[in-house]
Amino acid sequence: MPITKQAVKKLRRDRSVETHNAKIRAGMRDAVKSMRRHPTVKALSLAFGRLDKAAKNNIVHKNKAARLKSRLSRLLKKS
Numbered sequence: 084m085p086i087t088k089q090a091v092k093k094l095r096r097d098r099s100v101e102t103h104n105a106k107i108r109a110g111m112r113d114a115v116k117s118m119r120r121h122p123t124v125k126a127l128s129l130a131f132g133r134l135d136k137a138a139k140n141n142i143v144h145k146n147k148a149a150r151l152k153s154r155l156s157r158l159l160k161k162s
Contacts, residue, residue: 111143114129115130115155117130122155127159134152
């Protein structure tokens with residue numbers, strides 16, 4: 084457990100940031116999964132937005148987001 088007042092405040096902030104990041108990460112994963120199940124232009128657009136937001140907030144690396152976007156667009160091209 085944190086001892087100093089500063090450490091208590093940091094723990095409180097870290098927990099709130101962690102829940103915020105988890106929410107963005109879960110939304111990103113859901114969008115990618117739905118795009119893989121049913122490739123449509125609308126699903127692709129949603130997934131791109133979620134991936135860009137996650138990359139912008141450093142939740143996933145920008146290269147990982149770019150790689151996923153590339154793979155998802157190839158799925159749409161196939162069907």
